[in-house]
Amino acid sequence: MRDQGKAAAVASDLPIPVAHQFDDARQQHEAAAMGMWIFLATEILFFGGLFTGYAVYRAVEPQGFHEASRHLDLLLGTLNTGLLLTSSLTMALAVHSAENGLRRPTIGWLLTTSMLGLGFLAIKGYEYAHKVHEHLWPGPHFVAPPDASRGFEQFFVLYVSMTGLHAIHMAAGLLVMWVMVIILWRSRHVARHSNFVEMFGLYWHFVDIVWIFLFPLLYLIDRS
Amino acid sequence: MDSHADHAVRRYFGIFAALLVLLVITVGAAYVHLGAANIVVALVIAVVKASLVAWVFMHLRSSTPIVILFALGGVFWLVILILLTAADFLAR
Amino acid sequence: MSVVSPAPPLRLKESYLSVSFTIRSWLLSTDHKRIGILYLLSITALFLFGGAAAVAMRVELMTPQADVVRAEVYNRMFTVHGVIMVWFFLIPSIPAVLGNFLIPLMIGARDLAFPKLNLASWYVFMAGAAFTLWAIVRGGVDTGWTFYTPYSSTYSNSYVMLTATGIFITGFSSIFTGLNFIVTIHTMRAPGLQWFRLPLFVWSLYATSLILVLATPVLAISLGLIALERLFGFGIYDPNKGGDPLLFQHLFWFYSHPAVYIMILPGMGVVSETIACFSRKAVFGYKVVAMSSLAIAVLGFLVWGHHMFVSGQSTYAGLVFSLLSFLVAIPSAIKTFNWTATLYKGQITFATPMLYALGFIGLFTIGGLTGLVLASLAVDVHVHDTYFVVAHFHYIMVGGMVMAYLGGIHFWWPKMTGRMYPEGWARFSAILVFVGFNLTFFPQFLLGYLGMPRRYHTYPAEFQVLNVMSTAGASILGVGYLFPLTYLLWSLRYGPRAESNPWNATGLEWQTPSPPPTYNFKETPVVTEGPYHYETGE
Structure with a gap:
């Protein structure tokens, strides 16, 4: 289905340029998709170190994690999850438009996606500021409640490290997205860039998936 | 189309x-x-x-098997990392 | 494979070397062959740098007391030696130099799948090297190459962050290279080049690349967490904050043990090629050897805990890791037996690459078997952190990988440069390296077994004889390394011109002129048989 869309776009547009080392556009696309997925596999393991730390520390000190988790703002966390899920939808629509050679919708969906991403980062920044204010930001100024169990501070170390690494990935994604918008704005032939949009989309969805796991692990430790 | x-x-x-x-x-x-x-x-x-x-x-549903394999591979290796590390922490 | 369209037009008389001579044409080249040469120059310089640190250590260890350097300086010496040799020489050595140069040639492609990414990987590598060298110039780092916490995160006053940043950055070059190789081998093989027609060198680099992309990110995050701890007081490895220093060791060895296989698998690939060529026989049990590379890549991820037997790790986890470590010996042994079987009834010529390959087999066997000694829980308690360990991994890293690297450089030197090296000198230095190596490191097995710990600049007087032997061997080894450096440079100008196939070897890379043209082949080759058709073909 998708390939038919691509073929139609190619037929109605200028041919996609093929780099010298490839035989044809199909081989080029196959290589790009494979390369992107391998890159995402490295990203899984990059975040994986933190998930491992989370798993073993939580297994050893469940009570401290439980107490600390309740200091996170569930409403903001849920809202942010909603924003990211929506941005994944708009990103998918951007890729879909690019593959069909629709320039304006592509740019529009990309800008929508980036606004949702910005909203996410703004809320995240607000949450961080709040944690600094409450002395729950790890480091020399951290003050745990007097009755806190062991592991309480470690939860916040992991909370900031994991969401921070995720936020860095979001910010990097936003920068690339805006560069992409400028390129598409100047170019007439969206289909020529549809590989780029598609590969970037994979990255954006991946960042979304990381959050899909971070949200329950950090915000939803048994609220009952 | x-x-x-x-x-x-x-x-x-x-x-x-x-x-x-x-x-x-x-x-x-x-x-x-x-x-x-x-x-x-x-x-x-x-x-x-x-x-x-x-x-x-x-688009994994329309991807080649090898791409799906790489996607699962990353997850599989993460499971190795977590499981064998936990094997130490939980068995001490 | 997809449909083949004709290759872009070529100016066949122009080799990749003579296309252009400007510095710019080298620094901005996306030609995999030129990037391979850039890596060759860079890692040779870094090898000499790391080697200088080793010389300083061996000089200090000639006498039991401290006479050349203080303890603090000695700590920086062995750290610099380890960091440079592991990340800036061994890991990029065969993959980034020979792999870059040969993979597209061996699979009949015009270039790697992502040539710009390939060039970027070299720049990233150089940036990482610059950071690390800067740290060393400013005063060095004293944590040992392993950066164990809490020393690296809390106590060390040396340039930990600068060095770790260099290694972090270099990790990206590893990932770029590995990713590029995997995609290239999957998508760009010549028509008819099925997986089981690939040369074993390509198989070994495919397995290596899997490790590069799956392990390196975990090193990056483990170093990143040290940064958070040192710079912002996050304390993820700090027991006072509910952390655990052993988490670092788990993450670190999840990378660094598989990294050991990054540092040996490519060497195994080179040996498979040279053994076949200089015995005039197909590699015995080709498919099994190919699969054993993959088996090593996978099993290599399951054994990291054997570095932590005496760290306070759970004994039960230790048992599991010990058992798994014995398993990983199986595919390595398969390779060794199959190379030996390949030699059987072969028409063997003792050309220089073959001398290195035979040296590899013997030394790798010693290094591998002593690895089993270390993988045994109880014995490890006795020899842990002694020179026994030092000798063991140098037999793998130097006796294995460096020998294979030198063998590979000699084997493909005519292809890379279009010149032959002087065979007599080359054989002489191969023997010198072999003798020097054994004299350096065999006494260290004895020292370790007798109880001399590693990483000290002084030792009890009764260990002096063996230490002097080791230092004497190191000087011979050093000379053995300087000879090739000299005559290979000499051959660039005075060596006889090489034909396209001086060894009468099979393999696509020998079917194109030496040195190859920019896009490698006049016409995309079509492959109809396996990689080692020596018995029938020649």
Whole structure:
């Protein structure tokens, strides 16, 4: 289905340029998709170190994690999850438009996606500021409640490290997205860039998936 | 081509709706006291959500088997990392 | 494979070397062959740098007391030696130099799948090297190459962050290279080049690349967490904050043990090629050897805990890791037996690459078997952190990988440069390296077994004889390394011109002129048989 869309776009547009080392556009696309997925596999393991730390520390000190988790703002966390899920939808629509050679919708969906991403980062920044204010930001100024169990501070170390690494990935994604918008704005032939949009989309969805796991692990430790 | 396009867009919105429903369920489940099962429920829902995103939004459903293998490979290696590290921490 | 369209037009008389002579044409080249040469120059310089640190250590260890350097300086010496040799020489050595140069040639492609990414990987590598060298110039780092916490995160006053940043950056070059190789081997093989027609060198680099992309990110995050701890007081490895220093060791060895296989698998690939060529026989059990590379890549990820037997790790986890470590010996042994079987009834010529390959087999066997000694829980308690360990991994890293690297450089030197090296000198230095190596490191097995700990600049007087032997061997080894450096440079100008196939070897890379033209082949080759058709073909 998708390939038919691509073929139609190619037929109605200028041919996609093929780099010298490839035989044809199909081989080029196959290589790009494979390369992107391998890159995402490295990203899984990059975040994986933190998930491992989370798993073993939580297994050893469940009570401290439980107490600390309740200091996170569930409403903001849920809202942010909603924003990211929506941005994944708009990103998918951007890729879909690019593959069909629709320039304006592509740019529009990309800008929508980036606004949702910005909203996410703004809320995240607000949450961080709040944690600094409450002395729950790890480091020399951290003050745990007097009755806190062991592991309480470690939860916040992991909370900031994991969401921070995720936020860095979001910010990097936003920068690339805006560069992409400028390129598409100047170019007439969206289909020529549809590989780029598609590969970037994979990255954006991946960042979304990381959050899909971070949200329950950090915000939803048994609220009952 | 148009019908195909509509079909794809409709599928994207359907998946999006499913993701939002799952989000509500996972937040709700956190308020039910299940003991050790809370984390299991939360992770199962997260895996379902992630799979939906990967399978549809990330086009894994129309990818070559080797690409699917690489996607699963990253996850598999993460499982190795977590399991064998936990084998130490939990057996001390 | 997809449909083949004709290759872009070529100016066949122009080799990749003579296309252009400007510095710019080298620094901005996306030609995999030129990037391979850039890596060759860079890692040779870094090898000499790391080697200088080793010389300083061996000089200090000639006498039991401290006479050349203080303890603090000695700590920086062995750290610099380890960091440079592991990340800036061994890991990029065969993959980034020979792999870059040969993979597209061996699979009949015009270039790697992502040539710009390939060039970027070299720049990233150089940036990482610059950071690390800067740290060393400013005063060095004293944590040992392993950066164990809490020393690296809390106590060390040396340039930990600068060095770790260099290694972090270099990790990206590893990932770029590995990713590029995997995609290239999957998508760009010539028509008819099925997986089981690939040369074993390509198989070994495919397995290596899997490790590069799956392990390196975990090193990056483990170093990143040290940064958070040192710079912002996050304390993820700090027991006072609910952390655990052993988490670092788990993450670090999840990378660094598989990294050991990054540092040996490519060497195994080179040996497979040279053994076949200089015995005039197909590699015995080709498919099994190919699969054993993959088996090593996978099993290599399951054994990291054997570095932590005496760290306070759970004994039960230790048992599991010990058992798994014995398993990983199986595919390595398969390779060794199959190379030996390949030699059987072969028409063997003792050309220089063959001398290195035979040296590899013997030394790798010693290094591998002593690895089993170390993988045994109880014995490890006795020899842990002694010179026994030092000798063991140098037999793998130097006796294995460096020998294979030198053998590979000699084997493909005519292809890379279009010149032959002087065979007599080359054989002489191969023997010198072999003798010097054994004299350096065999006494260290004895020292370790007798109880001399590693990483000290002084030792009890009764260990002096063996230490002097080791230092004497190191000087011979050093000379053995300087000879090739000299005559290979000499051959660039005075060596006889090489034909396209001086060894009468099979393999696509020998079917194109030496040195190859920019896009490698006049016409995309079509492959109809396996890689080692020596018995029938020649």
